[in-house]
Amino acid sequence: MQAAITTTATTVCAHPHTKPSSAPFLRLSPPACRVSFSASPGPNVRATAMAATPPQQEQQMVITRPDDWHLHVREGGVLEAVLPHSARHFGRAVIMPNLKPPVTTTARAVEYREQIMRALPPGSSFVPLMTLYLTDNTSPEEIKLARKSGVVFAVKLYPAGATTNSQDGVTDIGKCLPVLEEMVRQEMPLLVHGEVTDQHVDTFDREKVFIDRILAPLVQKLPQLKIVMEHITTMDAVNFIESCEEGHVAATVTPQHLLLNRNALFQGGLQPHNYCLPILKREIHRQAIVSAVTSGSRRYFLGTDSAPHDKQNKECSCGCAGIYSAPVALSLYAKVFEEAGALDKLEAFTSFNGPDFYGLPRNTSKIVLRKSAWKVPATYKHSSGEIVPMFTGSTLHWLPSDQPEE
Numbered sequence: 092m093q094a095a096i097t098t099t100a101t102t103v104c105a106h107p108h109t110k111p112s113s114a115p116f117l118r119l120s121p122p123a124c125r126v127s128f129s130a131s132p133g134p135n136v137r138a139t140a141m142a143a144t145p146p147q148q149e150q151q152m153v154i155t156r157p158d159d160w161h162l163h164v165r166e167g168g169v170l171e172a173v174l175p176h177s178a179r180h181f182g183r184a185v186i187m188p189n190l191k192p193p194v195t196t197t198a199r200a201v202e203y204r205e206q207i208m209r210a211l212p213p214g215s216s217f218v219p220l221m222t223l224y225l226t227d228n229t230s231p232e233e234i235k236l237a238r239k240s241g242v243v244f245a246v247k248l249y250p251a252g253a254t255t256n257s258q259d260g261v262t263d264i265g266k267c268l269p270v271l272e273e274m275v276r277q278e279m280p281l282l283v284h285g286e287v288t289d290q291h292v293d294t295f296d297r298e299k300v301f302i303d304r305i306l307a308p309l310v311q312k313l314p315q316l317k318i319v320m321e322h323i324t325t326m327d328a329v330n331f332i333e334s335c336e337e338g339h340v341a342a343t344v345t346p347q348h349l350l351l352n353r354n355a356l357f358q359g360g361l362q363p364h365n366y367c368l369p370i371l372k373r374e375i376h377r378q379a380i381v382s383a384v385t386s387g388s389r390r391y392f393l394g395t396d397s398a399p400h401d402k403q404n405k406e407c408s409c410g411c412a413g414i415y416s417a418p419v420a421l422s423l424y425a426k427v428f429e430e431a432g433a434l435d436k437l438e439a440f441t442s443f444n445g446p447d448f449y450g451l452p453r454n455t456s457k458i459v460l461r462k463s464a465w466k467v468p469a470t471y472k473h474s475s476g477e478i479v480p481m482f483t484g485s486t487l488h489w490l491p492s493d494q495p496e497e
């Protein structure tokens with residue numbers, strides 16, 4: 092099923108900066124004429140454009156409820172503050188295990204899941220998909236337990252020292268071979284933070300070097316292992332993903348790596364809220380990722396990597412890596428696809444490719460994205476501080492249903 096995209100006359104103005112889309116069924120008709128037409132791509136894509144007098148129009152898109160295949164929700168007061176932002180739009184999310192201490196066992200994943208369920212707003216049907224944090228000492232037995240639990244859906248590889256709370260991660264992938272072989276047997280995907288930690292390698296090259304030194308050999312050795320390269324940032328990653336067998340290796344993509352290049356780290360001064368890992372790259376890489384994702388390929392799916400850190404821990408002498416995008420992510424993905432003239436491909440990226448890769452059913456409920464301006468709050472408070480969201484204070488132009496017009 093594809094998105095129903097409608098453009099109908101209402102009292103809400105389309106944003107004046109709307110770029111004309113190359114998708115013909117999204118092009119707004121000139122005010123003087125009256126047209127109504129159906130889109131060609133498939134029987135389920137509907138679109139109508141009705142000129143209104145005066146020319147006030149609202150565009151809206153109905154899409155299958157999306158999932159977030161890479162999400163950090165933390166614990167305690169932060170968990171309570173951030174979880175509703177994901178739960179109001181997303182059906183499910185793959186929950187990252189880099190807590191302190193990390194979620195290294197199935198028993199701990201079950202406990203963490205209960206904590207998340209308790210923090211959900213009443214009536215929410217959001218489902219957390221739990222992950223295990225891979226260490227040098229994870230046993231094949233633990234993978235069997237994880238599969239049996241029915242609540243653990245993947246195992247996360249953090250190279251030790253690569254990012255936030257990764258110090259207990261893997262020092263040598265060779266040590267994990269028996270575990271990876273068990274994961275093949277259990278059909279349990281490996282989620283990869285794809286950066287080397289070698290201090291001699293330039294920060295901006297760490298993803299490419301990881302692909303060359305670790306990932307490509309791993310895929311060769313275990314071609315049956317399902318791998319998700321998380322939060323890809325380079326054309327090298329795109330080329331690598333395209334070179335692998337479809338259905339075996341895929342990638343998640345964040346809003347920041349689709350919308351920002353590394354200039355955003357230094358625009359008018361140091362911008363700690365644009366700092367994440369893997370770090371933003373050159374424009375040429377951003378463009379390669381946008382092309383890959385908006386091509387309609389099934390190899391890419393939505394993973395926000397929304398990573399809340401307290402404002403104080405971002406705005407200090409040694410700030411944390413991580414961008415908090417949960418409240419703005421859907422608006423931003425829609426912006427990317429709209430600007431690429433590919434809104435008809437948005438739903439597959441947000442709602443189909445992920446579950447298809449994981450072998451899970453697609454969501455059956457829908458959400459609405461309305462073309463309507465809304466302002467991103469400056470901060471979100473939690474029990475002991477506040478979190479600055481991505482694109483803080485700016486105006487966005489796609490408003491998901493259930494998003495308060497703050």
Ligand SMILES: NC(=O)N[C@@H](CC(=O)O)C(=O)O
Nearest residue numbers: 163254255367368398412413
């Ligand atoms: N993306 C980030 O910059 N930070 C993440 C960890 C991660 O996914 O790398 C975090 O947990 O803060």
